Amino acid sequence: MNGELRIGTIHIDHGLTAAVIALVTIGCITIGSASISLADREVGEPLFFLARHAGALALGALAAGIAMATPMALWFRLSPLLALGAFAILAVVLVPGLGHTVNGSTRWIDLGAFTVQPSEPARLALVVYIASYIVRHQREMSASLSGFVKPMLVIAGACVLLLAEPDFGAAVVLTATVLGMLFVGGARIRDFLLVLSVAVGALAWLALSSSYRLARLLGFMDPWADPYASGFQLTQSLIAIGRGEWLGVGLGDSVQKLFYLPEAHTDFVFAVLAEELGVIGSTLVIGLFGVIIYKACVLGPRAAKAGLPFQGLVATGMGLLIGLQAWINIGVNLGLLPTKGLTLPLISYGRTSAIVTLAGLGLLARAYHEVHEAERRLPAAAREDRR
């Protein structure tokens, strides 16, 4: 097994760890660069956002450590509670007076010193819940449509709460992640196609039913038609990316971050990165996400074979959650997808996202460790067979 090392009793996947550390580092550098002028102007401290992000990363590392030290079986048993908790916090944010509204979206709970975005931990909890559901209802899933539809109804309920915020992007990522988990978890292809078409239809209807979402859609189709209004953000993003060329304008030398590109340190941090580091830097980031996605997805079948399907599904779910969000965010930055208000995991400024993503990666690392332990206990023949 390449990239494995036993440290004490914990097995660590080197490639995965290196990719995560690299992304987090690139994230810090890019946030620092992208937010320095904004922070200086808004707060008077150039490194305000970077410092806060670094603090969140430290908390995230702690959360990842706890996840790595906690047996997955505990999460399996707690999964119904996790799902209830997810619904609870998604509902709390909608209670008037508790939710904190930014740019017309009520996505945050203001805890005084800290603003929490409940959709982040809720999505992680629901991924864990769906993984346990698939394991518990395997027979029903492979036998009838209801086995497939039931979890989708749960997710649909969560989506309704997310759309009430509104957080369309989070709903899309959650739905797609769960569909992916059900697909890997053995859903019948015809059920899958049926539900997929219903889900796509519902999302399309949602997209077209609200004028603001429609405006965003139209803006993305031809941003240059109205570059100063609906196409403003995207054209600024495209200009930033175009300025990067092969090698970038150089670290810290982005011009678009100087108030031209809105949300330069959050949703559109990739554009600043592309401007400063060019094709080379952007490709590196895509590649590093590729490493995480690959490591998570290959762990699925391997875990199942080792008798740990829950661990495999959680790992697959994490890969989907991070991968989908990354690909969608980059696609938005590149003008391939409509603007969504999604951040780039591990790179964008966003403290809840940083903590939850690292915690999720901690679960992935724990799953890897348990799978590795289980494989060691398997007969040599089985291991041979797996090869």
Next chain:
Amino acid sequence: MSRRRRRAQVSLQRWRSAVLLISFAVAAAALEARLVYLQVVDQAFLVEQGDDRHLRTVQISAHRGSIVDRNGEPLAVSAPVDTIWANPQELRGAIDRIGQLAGVLELEEDWVLRRVTSNLDKNFVYLRRHLRPDHAARVLQLGLPGVATLREYRRYYPSGEVTGHLLGFTNIDDQGQEGLELAYDYWLRGESGQKRVLRDRLGRIIEDVELIAAAKPGRELRTSIDLRVQYLAYRELKRAIADSSALSGSVVVLDVHTGEVLAMVNQPSYNPNDRSQLDVANYRNRAVTDIFEPGSSFKPFVVAAALETGRYDASSTIDTSPGYLRVGNRVITQDYNDLGRIDLATILARSSNVGVGKLALDLEQRQLFGVLSGLGIGRLTESGFPGESAGVLNDPEYWRPVGQATLAYGYGLSVTALQLARAYATIAADGVQRPVSLVAADAAPPGRQVISATTARAVKNMLETVVSPAGTGLRAAIPNYRVAGKTGTAKKSVVGGYSEDRYFAIFAGLAPVSDPRLVTVVVIDEPRGEDYYGGEVAAPVFSAIVSGAMRLLAVPPDALQTTYVARSGGGR
């Protein structure tokens, strides 16, 4: 397949994970393709779009040259100020914050709103010009899109109203409008340059990309003015005008050696730094723009013309009996007393109209005109000051005998204070006339001998008797210096003749007599107190200014009076 089902109830089929991975890989390939398309293929278009937004050609305002006095003291300096302008197309996006902007700009919200909305086809409108840099910084702090500053310069005049008339002022575009600012605009004016800059979206300049044309700053103008003398003259004139409730007044101080104007002040004045309460009438530099009939202060020039004929000398006498002069059947001239037969010096000392009138009538018209014109009467000076008047001296062709006699004591012609000063300076410089200059001269410019040195010295010595107990100008005297000069009290010309109760009080003089350094002319328009004679109203002003100036310029005394001061406190 069968193998997997055998082993675990839940099997994660490897092909399904593979489908997932392939989907991610396909999406990644799409992202990568788009990335390369944007960064390599479409790059030129995007960079151009970026440059359209980031790059601006901005004007580099050139610093206008300072105006300093002869010793380098600043008289007019350009201080940096910031002008707030807006790009209405960009500011449109923040139209709801116009009220905030107007508040900080201290402007009417409606006005700002109209200015933006009615200029949406433009890229540049001024919002407020010439703000102090700290005020402009507060405007920028609002962070409104399309609102930016432009560095400009505003003129400040440290000596305010003391030099107001002389310097004039500039308009908001830094162009000279009046006075020396206008006369030497070509010299002071800078040439603004242009540069291409990289701006952030708030309009702040991040980087200079390219210099298109460098700004050429204006040059410094060193004037002939001595600020110390100017202050002194201003103070004394202002006091005299107030004390005598006069309408207006002027003082000119010339350097006899070089023709430079050391001081030129007027009342009433104005403060060029605060033009909000300006009375346009007060803009005039009366010393060069306003003309008046010089009255008796003109007499020395007629005496000089008489001496120039060679038929008269210092000992020549004129019979002024019976104290009046008839031309034809009209009494045109009267003295206060019958002075009898008196010499030329006494004519000046006692300011005899009859004596000088007789003298004038005895002179050939062309010769008299030639001497007066040579002294600069009726001719512009070389000062180059905008709006200067040349005064009036008619051609002899139009003279009648009556006119020739009244001309002799300063009626029927007019001069400016500067012209009068130039003529006295010519006498002071032994008949050599040097161009009058408001700009500092490094060396005395060559002069022109317009009357003989002998004549000039004779007149100068006669004028000294005016400032004596026997003359009308005793109050012009200065301790320790010999002073020569002439008083003048001219009735103001009114419709249908001359006023009987409105006068110009004049004193023109030079000091020190042994080697004249300064010529000073004091003109006071309509003193309304009990005193209105030049010798009473203008002469003390002359004395105060010249005595102070002598000290300031360290002119050696030529009549040192030894004063014994009783020593006190020889032991208690």
